[in-house]
Amino acid sequence: MSRHNNNNSREVKVCPLCISDLSASEYDFYPCPCGYQICSFCFERIISEFTKCCPLCRRPYDEDAVSRVGPQYRPVPVVRPPPEKKPEPSGFIISKKMVQIVGIPQRYLQTSLLIRRDYLGQYGVIKKIAIYSNEKIPFRKQILQGNSSVYVKFKSQYEANLCILSLNNFNLKGEQINASYALTEECSEALQNKNCSEKKTCLKVHKKNTPTKIQFTTEEVERKADRFINALRIDVPDHYQNYPKRSFGTSLFPPPRIIPPPNGNPHFLITNIFNSEDPTLLDLASFPDAIPLPLPVSQSRQLCSLIDGLGLDQR
Structure with a gap:
């Protein structure tokens, strides 16, 4: 036990048994290797009248310890190494199989609803889907800004293109919907050559050097470099608006056009x-x-x- 002495910069130590201040000669008196510090008076009483053991760890006292007043048993602070820093993704990746959608009204933001064939499922096979509020998006940056974002990973780039061409700039009951390729990044667990514990739902990149994923530096993304902007573009077929639509019945979203x-x-x-x-x-x-x-x-x-x-x- 200890307290601060206003008249002396040195910390005042107190014996935990008798609650008296330790004298200058007792200041470095540590009779037990565990570092439990008591005054010499209490030490003598324990040796002569009680169990001759340390009150804290019950280790037998060395009766000669009182003659060796000094820092021999002073506990050494344990210096712990700083926690290993996890490797951070070096940049950002445009995934051309994954689409970010903003502007869908709140009442429709349910994954079980959006995955259906008469909703987003009409554009292709959905592998993963997730809905994030703006403050909980797991990626450091986003292409589109909105209160909530829907991230949809399709089976192929072609299906992702259909979704973007159909939904981008679509007006749904007064709400403007925008869609774009999603900006993602490498999974931190994959960077450590570990199996991602949430791979079934994780929308980050686990494989490298795949043709549908294009990597960019943070600087390219922030200044919107030409290479970055060009990667977001979709080649729209000539006379695309004249192609007939393929409808799977009544749908909240516009059906894909038949290319x-x-x-x-x-x-x-x-x-x-x-x-x-x-x-x-x-x-x-x-x-x-x-x-x-x-x-x-x-x-x-x-x-x-x-x-x-x-x-x-x-x-």
């Missing part, structure tokens, strides 16, 4: 747009390259008639 298959690959649209649902005859007639074969005879006849009526080449 012609690249290089005449018929499997592309079936996999990414129709999502195993049969396209309408108008869809098939508008884009014959996307016709899944074989078709039922009745549907084939109707399709041929529709193609003839539209003046399209069936090829």
Whole structure:
């Protein structure tokens, strides 16, 4: 025990047993290796009348300790090394499979609702989805600013593009919705070559050198370098607004437009747009390259008639 003496800069120590101040000769008297300090009077009483053990740790006292007044048993402060600093992400990454959406009204901000096929699920297969208030976003920086952000990770970049093209600048009941590629960063646990404990829900990057992830320095992000801005752009197909929309029924959000298959690959649209649902005859007639074969005879006849009526080449 100790207290401060106003008349002396030296700290006043008090015997914890008799509550008397320690004298100058007792100031460095530590009779037990555990560092429990008492006065010489209490020490003599314990040696002569009691158990001859330290009141704190019950270790037997050395009876000659009183003749060795000094710092021999003074407890040495334990110097603990500073906690190991976790490696911080060196920069930021644009993930072209992940979309950040702001502006969705609060009443619709439920992951179980947004993941449905008549909501965000109409744009593709959703691998992960999370909703964050502005102050709880786990990333150091965001592309878009808003009270709440929805982060959606799709199975492919194509599906993420559909979501952004459909939702960005969309007005929902007076609320402006904006969508963009998401800005993320490397997972701190992955940087330490550890398995992420929350990998099923963690939206940070766990793998390096993947083609859909482009890395930027903090300086590039803060000054909005041309390379950074260009990476956020999506190549919008010519006459995109004239493409027909593929609807999966009544939806809160605008349905994706049917983009012609690249290089005449018929499997592309079936996999990414129709999502195993049969396209309408108008869809098939508008884009014959996307016709899944074989078709039922009745549907084939109707399709041929529709193609003839539209003046399209069936090829």
